[in-house]
Amino acid sequence: xxxxxxxxxxxxxxxxxxxxxxxxxxxxxxxxxxxxxxxxxxxxxxxxxxxxxxxxxxxxxxxxxxxxxxxxxxxxxxxxxxxxxxxxxxxxxxxxxxxxxxxxxxxxxxxxxxxxxxxxxxxxxxxxxxxxxxxxxxxxxxxxxxxxxxxxxxxxxxxxxxxxxxx
Numbered sequence: 001x002x003x004x005x006x007x008x009x010x011x012x013x014x015x016x017x018x019x020x021x022x023x024x025x026x027x028x029x030x031x032x033x034x035x036x037x038x039x040x041x042x043x044x045x046x047x048x049x050x051x052x053x054x055x056x057x058x059x060x061x062x063x064x065x066x067x068x069x070x071x072x073x074x075x076x077x078x079x080x081x082x083x084x085x086x087x088x089x090x091x092x093x094x095x096x097x098x099x100x101x102x103x104x105x106x107x108x109x110x111x112x113x114x115x116x117x118x119x120x121x122x123x124x125x126x127x128x129x130x131x132x133x134x135x136x137x138x139x140x141x142x143x144x145x146x147x148x149x150x151x152x153x154x155x156x157x158x159x160x161x162x163x164x165x166x167x
Contacts, residue, residue: 014039020086021049021079035068037075045118047080052110063106070101073141073156076113081160084125091165092128097136099158107153109145116140121160128162136161 017039025032035057041048049072051057057068078094085092115121117139124137136159143154 014042017042017079017083020083021075024082031067031071032075035071037072039079040112042080042083043118044122046114046116047076047118048112048114049076049079050110050112053107061106063108064111066103069103069107069111069143069154070099070156072111072113072143073099073101073154073158076115076141077139077156077158077160080115080118080121081125081162084122085162088125088129090129092125092162093165094160094162097159097161099156101154101156103154105151105153107143107145109147111143111153112146114142114144124160124162128164132164132166134161134163 018037021037021039022033025034025037035051036054037049037051039047039049051064051068051072053064057064059065074096078096081094085094117137120137120139124135127133127135139158139160141156141158142152143156144150145153
């Protein structure tokens, strides 16, 4: 039996996504692995992931550090595209062209990042692969601390840019 097939059958999809994210972070962007993100939910429209509030993600006030919040927004906006690209076995480069953040409250617990624009990301990946040109999309990410309150603690907007590699 193929080990990959056995892993997919035994472990839930969110656990597999968390492992894939950790491996990507370890190999390509070590700061992602450093903050230990965990995928909570991924479906056709929504990606929810969490970064725990720990010593390595805290600032001097005991809330989540600005850099950790931006890593969470980065992952919430890009992981869905990475997964789609990986499933298609295509060579597509991705980068963020710009980002803005509104930090509304201090996140004093584990932060959940949500991006509900799965259809936009799927269309973006499809356009990048079919045209071979650089394509961009504006993505919104919200951050909450469910253990304290359902209120949004931060809102981030990022422009994800994709381009298929030339052979």
